[in-house]
Amino acid sequence: MKFLLSLAWKNLSRYRRRTIITACALAVGLTLFIFTDALLKGMEKESERNLIWYETSSAKILNREYFNDRKLLTLTDPINEYQALHNVLREESADFTPRIVFSAELLVYEDPYPGDGSLMVKAAAVSPESDDSVYRFQETVTEGRYLEKGEDGILLGSWLAEDLHAEVGYPVTLVTRTKSGYYQTIDMEIVGIYTCPNPYVNRSTVFLPISSAMEYLEMDGSVTEVGVKFPMTADIDKEAEDLRTLINDIFPDLEVYTWKELAPDYIQLAAGKQAGSKTILLLVLIIAVVGISNTMLMAIYERVRELGMMRALGMDDRKIRRTFLLEAAGIGFIGSLLGIALGSLITWYFVNNGIDMTAFTRNMDIGYRTSGIMRPAWNFSTIIISFIAGILISVGVAFVPTRRAMKMEIAECLRHQ
Amino acid sequence: MIQLKKIKKTYPMGDTPVHALRGIDISIDEGEFLSVAGPSGSGKTTLLNILGCIDSFDSGEYLFNGDSIKDKTKRELAGFRRENLGFIFQTFNLIPVLTAFENVSFALSLLEHRDEEIKKQTYNILREVGLEGLEERKPSELSGGQQQRVAIARALVKKPKIVLADEPTANLDSKTGESVLQLMAELNKKYGTTFFFSTHDPMVMEYASRVIRLHDGEVTEDTRRN
Numbered sequence: 001m002k003f004l005l006s007l008a009w010k011n012l013s014r015y016r017r018r019t020i021i022t023a024c025a026l027a028v029g030l031t032l033f034i035f036t037d038a039l040l041k042g043m044e045k046e047s048e049r050n051l052i053w054y055e056t057s058s059a060k061i062l063n064r065e066y067f068n069d070r071k072l073l074t075l076t077d078p079i080n081e082y083q084a085l086h087n088v089l090r091e092e093s094a095d096f097t098p099r100i101v102f103s104a105e106l107l108v109y110e111d112p113y114p115g116d117g118s119l120m121v122k123a124a125a126v127s128p129e130s131d132d133s134v135y136r137f138q139e140t141v142t143e144g145r146y147l148e149k150g151e152d153g154i155l156l157g158s159w160l161a162e163d164l165h166a167e168v169g170y171p172v173t174l175v176t177r178t179k180s181g182y183y184q185t186i187d188m189e190i191v192g193i194y195t196c197p198n199p200y201v202n203r204s205t206v207f208l209p210i211s212s213a214m215e216y217l218e219m220d221g222s223v224t225e226v227g228v229k230f231p232m233t234a235d236i237d238k239e240a241e242d243l244r245t246l247i248n249d250i251f252p253d254l255e256v257y258t259w260k261e262l263a264p265d266y267i268q269l270a271a272g273k274q275a276g277s278k279t280i281l282l283l284v285l286i287i288a289v290v291g292i293s294n295t296m297l298m299a300i301y302e303r304v305r306e307l308g309m310m311r312a313l314g315m316d317d318r319k320i321r322r323t324f325l326l327e328a329a330g331i332g333f334i335g336s337l338l339g340i341a342l343g344s345l346i347t348w349y350f351v352n353n354g355i356d357m358t359a360f361t362r363n364m365d366i367g368y369r370t371s372g373i374m375r376p377a378w379n380f381s382t383i384i385i386s387f388i389a390g391i392l393i394s395v396g397v398a399f400v401p402t403r404r405a406m407k408m409e410i411a412e413c414l415r416h417q
Numbered sequence: 418m419i420q421l422k423k424i425k426k427t428y429p430m431g432d433t434p435v436h437a438l439r440g441i442d443i444s445i446d447e448g449e450f451l452s453v454a455g456p457s458g459s460g461k462t463t464l465l466n467i468l469g470c471i472d473s474f475d476s477g478e479y480l481f482n483g484d485s486i487k488d489k490t491k492r493e494l495a496g497f498r499r500e501n502l503g504f505i506f507q508t509f510n511l512i513p514v515l516t517a518f519e520n521v522s523f524a525l526s527l528l529e530h531r532d533e534e535i536k537k538q539t540y541n542i543l544r545e546v547g548l549e550g551l552e553e554r555k556p557s558e559l560s561g562g563q564q565q566r567v568a569i570a571r572a573l574v575k576k577p578k579i580v581l582a583d584e585p586t587a588n589l590d591s592k593t594g595e596s597v598l599q600l601m602a603e604l605n606k607k608y609g610t611t612f613f614f615s616t617h618d619p620m621v622m623e624y625a626s627r628v629i630r631l632h633d634g635e636v637t638e639d640t641r642r643n
Contacts, residue, residue, distance in 0.1 A: 007514070010515065011514050014513065014514045305510060306512060306513075308510075309506065312504050313499065313504065314495045315499075316492070317492075411466045411471050414471070414506065
């Protein structure tokens with residue numbers, strides 16, 4: 001074995017250029033694999049975080065009827081017994097916050113705006129005192145200030161503000177329907193502009209104090225949803241089940257829905273994207289495999305005579321095969337080492353500096369809840385798998401030409417040019 | 418030691434069969450220094466390959482010390498070659514990445530000798546073939562004659578019963594070729610190893626104690642000299 005190892009190593013060093021080229025082909029494939037995987041993982045992790053922090057919270061308590069039509073944002077099936085629910089949750093020391101979410105037409109007029117206009121928005125009436133215990137909007141305010149209780153102030157997302165050419169202090173009008181179905185017009189003043197990393201929110205959601213909405217929408221103390229925060233490391237399904245046990249008996253109309261149930265579109269999209277990404281990764285690997293197999297094929301065929309001599313001298317076919325496979329494993333080892341080093345280096349750089357995707361996500365919906373700076377996330381299992389796979393792939397692609405060469409008659413091998 | 422009885426070998430060449438050997442009968446004794454001569458296509462290399470068990474034959478019998486070779490498996494044949502046969506090739510066939518020492522010791526390492534033993538025997542044989550001081554040189558750093566000496570050392574280091582050499586001087590100039598032949602003759606006398614080499618060079622035949630002439634796959638002459 002010592003001799004075989006030494007022979008394999010010497011052959012690798014002798015055909016240095018070929019070794020380097022083959023190892024580099026593998027390294028490039030693995031680098032792309034490691035970086036793409038880290039980037040997708042990073043986008044997924046960030047999307048999930050941005051969903052929970054800015055869109056769905058860990059879970060929501062909703063009226064069962066409301067859940068089915070939740071995309072319509074109607075006020076017809078709210079949580080009527082909110083005060084009682086509030087007391088139960090407070091007793092449990094849960095982090096929760098009420099919201100009234102409704103659709104509205106946002107109207108702006110010439111002076112101070114460049115022209116008259118309107119667009120449909122999602123309006124979320126939030127409790128300035130408790131919303132930050134569940135969501136993270138307060139820290140996203142980039143201009144002006146956060147909401148105060150009882151004021152007719154409104155917060156706009158930065159992209160929405162840009163589209164409207166709106167600034168802090170400008171007036172806006174919301175046209176919507178009350179709980180009873182009557183039209184209501186609410187005049188408000190922009191008190192702040194927030195920049196939220198969740199593009200779905202930043203693009204079309206406005207925030208106002210719940211006390212104002214309660215009055216204008218004639219909600220009589222009811223809210224459309226209660227957001228609940230679970231610890232980030234908690235088992236969401238178990239926490240949700242515990243909460244269900246707590247409220248189901250007292251409030252049979254209400255149900256607890258986890259963020260996964262609230263955003264099935266994202267879950268489906270992530271699963272679909274994962275399959276697509278795996279296909280891309282497979283293609284990258286196939287390219288690497290073709291590169292390696294080509295050079296391995298050349299490496300073996302130009303040494304058929306050497307192989308014939310070894311066999312003539314009585315070396316076991318098994319040992320000869322092992323020599324060639326050891327060489328392939330050596331190339332795989334060097335390529336894998338280079339690949340994970342380069343892949344890790346690129347990943348490390350972008351983990352620290354991020355990739356600015358603002359221009360890309362500003363005007364395009366890519367499904368992920370990320371915008372601005374995207375950062376890859378370390379995936380150590382992928383790095384280990386890549387390393388092992390790199391060696392196995394090299395050995396695998398060397399196996400077939402070696403076997404074919406071993407099937408040649410020894411005399412034929414010795415005649416080989 | 419070796420008996421070949423009515424050995425026949427046919428190669429297909431397209432649709433036409435080529436009769437390389439047409440029923441060869443030869444017996445080889447221990448310690449012979451034997452040359453097989455004949456023009457190109459006479460069957461010299463085929464005969465050598467069959468003797469070296471690196472090519473099969475269609476019919477006939479090959480006995481080595483009374484044992485038939487015909488029914489041996491691939492693995493048994495590899496073991497047989499390892500133990501009993503040494504090869505010298507026209508193009509030397511040294512492993513380019515290994516030094517002279519390593520090329521020679523390679524043959525012994527296949528027999529799984531102890532490291533000390535391998536080292537001692539390799540140095541001895543390299544000295545015998547006149548390569549003392551050149552042990553660490555790679556084939557590319559040696560002349561053609563020196564490379565063939567390494568090949569001779571590799572063939573002899575395991576003390577085989579017979580050394581098969583396919584036109585061993587064909588790639589060497591006449592002076593170097595003669596010195597290689599002298600060396601082979603000396604080693605034949607010293608160790609009593611049988612040498613069987615093919616050639617079409619009359620100078621090479623002069624060194625042989627027995628010359629077998631082949632023509633169209635048949636033995637036309639078998640001459641022994643004193």
